[in-house]
Amino acid sequence: MVNKFNVPRYRELLKKEKILEEQNKFLLDEPDYLELLSCKGSVDCQICFDRKSDYFSLIEKYLNTIISPEKFRARFLEMGEQDYEKAKKILQDFEQLSNFSIDVKSDGFCSLFEGISDDCRQAFEFGPEDDGYGIPEDEFRNSIEKIYFQLVNYLNEE
Numbered sequence: 001m002v003n004k005f006n007v008p009r010y011r012e013l014l015k016k017e018k019i020l021e022e023q024n025k026f027l028l029d030e031p032d033y034l035e036l037l038s039c040k041g042s043v044d045c046q047i048c049f050d051r052k053s054d055y056f057s058l059i060e061k062y063l064n065t066i067i068s069p070e071k072f073r074a075r076f077l078e079m080g081e082q083d084y085e086k087a088k089k090i091l092q093d094f095e096q097l098s099n100f101s102i103d104v105k106s107d108g109f110c111s112l113f114e115g116i117s118d119d120c121r122q123a124f125e126f127g128p129e130d131d132g133y134g135i136p137e138d139e140f141r142n143s144i145e146k147i148y149f150q151l152v153n154y155l156n157e158e
Contacts, residue, residue: 005100010039044087045110046102049154051083052109056155059116059148062141069137073120080117109154115147 013036020027027033048055058079062072090096123135135143 001104002101003104005043005097005102006039007094007097010036010097011094013039040087040091041110042102042107043091043097043100044084045106045113046100047083047087047090048080048113049103049106049109051079052151052154054079055113056148056151059144059151063145063148069123069140073123076116077120080113105154109151112147112151116144119143 013032016030016032017027017036020030020033055076058067058072058075061067062069067075090100119135119140123140
């Protein structure tokens with residue numbers, strides 16, 4: 001099921017956000033702000049979902065040892081950053097947003113996708129496993145493989 005992005009509601013939420021900021025209110029306590037974050041997140045998730053074949057290809061290259069773990073992590077995070085930047089641009093373009101559709105399956109895909117992103121970030125941020133913070137390579141691979149098998153369901157629905 002695919003839904004059109006609700007541009008009128010999004011505009012309304014942006015106006016409310018501006019008013020709340022002017023009032024110096026703590027935004028995370030406001031239900032409308034959380035709805036706004038959800039709207040923005042849905043666009044980001046859809047962008048990732050639209051590129052799911054590219055992500056699958058990259059994951060398969062890693063799991064089949066065609067690319068190194070370091071190259072996989074760097075490329076995966078780079079692709080995620082590209083998607084985030086694209087989503088930011090779309091969210092600023094109301095004309096483009098009025099034609100933007102969101103597949104309800106993108107949210108589940110994105111939740112799994114974030115698991116891989118988190119593992120990649122942790123491996124980069126905390127350095128080698130001998131410092132007590134990094135993820136040992138076998139654990140990282142097992143985590144990616146487990147998530148991959150859950151993600152396959154989304155690829156098969158094309």
